[in-house]
Amino acid sequence: MESEQRGPDSFNHPFLGKSCTDSCDEPKIESAVIDLFEHDKLTNIIRGYESSTFGRIGVEQLVAQYRQEPVDIVHPVLLIRINQMFRHGMTPIELYDVTRGVWKVGVNREKVQFAFAVYHGIIREVYEILTWHSGGTTFSSRPDLNKEFTSSDRYEFIGRLAPKQIRNMYLYKSVSKYFTEHSQNPLKYVNVV
Numbered sequence: 001m002e003s004e005q006r007g008p009d010s011f012n013h014p015f016l017g018k019s020c021t022d023s024c025d026e027p028k029i030e031s032a033v034i035d036l037f038e039h040d041k042l043t044n045i046i047r048g049y050e051s052s053t054f055g056r057i058g059v060e061q062l063v064a065q066y067r068q069e070p071v072d073i074v075h076p077v078l079l080i081r082i083n084q085m086f087r088h089g090m091t092p093i094e095l096y097d098v099t100r101g102v103w104k105v106g107v108n109r110e111k112v113q114f115a116f117a118v119y120h121g122i123i124r125e126v127y128e129i130l131t132w133h134s135g136g137t138t139f140s141s142r143p144d145l146n147k148e149f150t151s152s153d154r155y156e157f158i159g160r161l162a163p164k165q166i167r168n169m170y171l172y173k174s175v176s177k178y179f180t181e182h183s184q185n186p187l188k189y190v191n192v193v
Contacts, residue, residue, distance in 0.1 A: 058088070071123070071173035073190045075166070078105070078112045078129075079175055081186040086119040095125055097142045101156020102135030103187060109155060111192045114162055121176035126167045127159040 085098040099117040109132050117125040135154030161167065178188055 068121070068174045068176070069172075070177055071170055071175060073170070073175070073178070075113050076111055076191045077114045077116055077189075078109070078192075079116050079118050079178060079188040079190060081118045081179075081188075082124075083119055083186075086117075086124065092125075093141055096127065096159075097140050099125065099127065100159060101138075101140070102154040103156070104153055105132075105155050105187065108189055108192050109157075112189065114166065115157060115159060116170065116175065118175055121174050121179070123170050123173055123175060126162040126170050127157075128162045128166075129157045129159045131158045132156070133158065 080099050080103070082095075082098050086095075090098075095117055099115060112129055115127045115129055116123045117127070132155050134152060135156050138156060138158060140156075175188075178190055
């Protein structure tokens with residue numbers, strides 16, 4: 001073998017995570033290494049251990065995560081927590097599709113002007129809602145939608161990015177004060193009467 005002929009110290013490939021002292025270090029290192037590569041060229045089903053927590057993240061999102069600047073919402077909005085489906089590095093269409101549906105919403109949905117994609121209490125995107133439709137009746141890039149999620153009591157919206165002025169008011173700000181502690185419901189109406 002070539003490496004045996006050159007000797008053990010001449011092997012020119014870096015190793016990451018040598019001498020990990022904690023067993024939880026290894027999965028985090030694996031996740032970081034996976035994030036170094038272009039995701040569409042990898043065959044991994046899972047992007048790495050808790051990649052949404054420890055993985056690649058944009059500067060704006062990192063600042064928002066630690067700043068936690070509270071926001072006062074003045075428009076009629078629907079806060080949509082997408083904690084289970086969100087991951088850093090999502091494409092804009094992936095983020096839109098996990099935000100827009102399919103949800104158990106009542107008639108108040110018609111009074112909502114904007115939908116906020118919320119991950120860990122931070123607004124990740126703001127959409128202007130154009131129309132509501134029965135769940136599963138519009139095109140979606142989500143492969144996880146099945147009959148369970150497309151029942152007659154679920155809805156999805158068609159929308160677009162909110163105007164820049166509105167997005168600047170809300171994007172990357174904290175809405176934690178709008179959710180009660182231990183609230184399990186992923187939806188919260190604000191300024192809807």
